[in-house]
Amino acid sequence: MQCLVVFLVSILALTLVQAGTNKYHQQWLQFKKEHMRFYRSLDDESRRYDIFQENLQKIDEHNGLYDKGLKTFKMGITQFADLTSEEFKDFLTFKPSSGVERKARTLFQVSGNASVPKSIDWRKKGAVTNVKDQGICGACWAFSVTGSLEGAYYLKHKKLVSFSEQQLIDCATEKYGLFGCNGGELDPAFQYIKENGAETESNYPFEMNDDQCHQNNSLIVTKIKSIVDVESKNEDALVAAVGLVGPISVAIDAEPIQFYRSGIFQSESCSQVELNHAVLAVGYGSKNGQDYWIIKNSWGTEFGENGYILMKRGVNQCGIALQPSYPVL
Ligand SMILES: *[C@@H]1O[C@H](CO)[C@@H](O)[C@H](O)[C@H]1NC(C)=O
Numbered sequence: 073m074q075c076l077v078v079f080l081v082s083i084l085a086l087t088l089v090q091a092g093t094n095k096y097h098q099q100w101l102q103f104k105k106e107h108m109r110f111y112r113s114l115d116d117e118s119r120r121y122d123i124f125q126e127n128l129q130k131i132d133e134h135n136g137l138y139d140k141g142l143k144t145f146k147m148g149i150t151q152f153a154d155l156t157s158e159e160f161k162d163f164l165t166f167k168p169s170s171g172v173e174r175k176a177r178t179l180f181q182v183s184g185n186a187s188v189p190k191s192i193d194w195r196k197k198g199a200v201t202n203v204k205d206q207g208i209c210g211a212c213w214a215f216s217v218t219g220s221l222e223g224a225y226y227l228k229h230k231k232l233v234s235f236s237e238q239q240l241i242d243c244a245t246e247k248y249g250l251f252g253c254n255g256g257e258l259d260p261a262f263q264y265i266k267e268n269g270a271e272t273e274s275n276y277p278f279e280m281n282d283d284q285c286h287q288n289n290s291l292i293v294t295k296i297k298s299i300v301d302v303e304s305k306n307e308d309a310l311v312a313a314v315g316l317v318g319p320i321s322v323a324i325d326a327e328p329i330q331f332y333r334s335g336i337f338q339s340e341s342c343s344q345v346e347l348n349h350a351v352l353a354v355g356y357g358s359k360n361g362q363d364y365w366i367i368k369n370s371w372g373t374e375f376g377e378n379g380y381i382l383m384k385r386g387v388n389q390c391g392i393a394l395q396p397s398y399p400v401l
């Protein structure tokens with residue numbers, strides 16, 4: 073009982089101190105509620121609150137520049153607002169593949185007379201499933217792979233099917249150089265589906281955890297015939313692939329998108345060589361003279377523009393043109 077009273081009094085004291093001293097208190101309460109944060113101790117919470125305030129200051133400064141027309145995208149509070157950029161980086165677990173391995177695959181080629189559309193949005197053509205949420209599981213690679221598989225399957229069979237990430241997390245393991253919720257890459261995951269086939273999301277639902285493989289071969293819906301790589305650093309080839317083929321799996325440096333809210337993302341601090349997050353290019357276009365990519369992310373619909381990121385196109389922004397690939401069914 074005494075403990076409880078002391079505990080309550082200290083919460084009250086902390087609350088009063090926080091409420092009295094800064095402008096971010098309401099947003100902090102809302103953030104904790106929305107993202108169901110329960111910290112282990114008051115010390116832990118107070119450290120998280122400090123990080124949150126520093127992040128919000130950064131966001132406010134950025135949005136001040138946005139309001140003056142000096143930035144092309146807006147920032148906001150995301151589920152990562154109580155993480156330092158170092159901690160956020162730890163969450164990004166895409167492992168870039170070695171160039172050697174990619175060279176063994178088929179390379180995407182535009183047939184001579186094919187005309188690449190000026191813009192395209194595969195969502196409008198029904199080839200893209202709803203935005204998914206990987207939660208705290210670092211399996212972006214699996215979400216990127218199911219994304220291009222879903223597109224290819226739709227374009228071949230005229231039926232939109234959501235495919236299973238959990239099957240890849242559980243079954244496509246170390247042997248393929250993949251590590252479930254601890255990270256992975258794209259082509260080996262396609263290779264797994266080529267050899268073993270893919271189950272649907274509803275038959276093999278997402279658990280946000282590594283689990284035992286329980287693939288059921290009588291529930292395999294499709295296999296992959298071949299894996300195609302788009303030539304590295306050739307963004308025109310990536311435009312042609314997205315324009316002519318369908319949604320394409322890509323990898324990016326996602327460190328600077330921790331607080332992305334809306335608009336066309338571009339940043340000088342984005343690396344063009346260090347990839348750490350796999351996503352899905354589902355289209356491209358131009359707005360007010362600015363060329364952009366439409367990127368499907370796997371951080372839920374609350375992130376960015378309903379789960380999507382618009383990203384500057386034509387400058388290999390965040391390394392988007394480094395390792396694109398897709399399956400052929
Ligand atoms: C490209 O040209 C070839 C030969 O003239 C023709 O058979 C084919 O249909 C053309 N493809 C497209 C996409 O126009």
Ligand SMILES: *[C@@H]1O[C@H](CO)[C@@H](O)[C@H](O)[C@H]1NC(C)=O
Nearest residue numbers: 275286287288289290291292
């Ligand atoms: C595999 O799926 C089939 C078809 O739905 C079902 O009859 C069978 O019981 C499943 N096997 C296992 C081991 O779950």
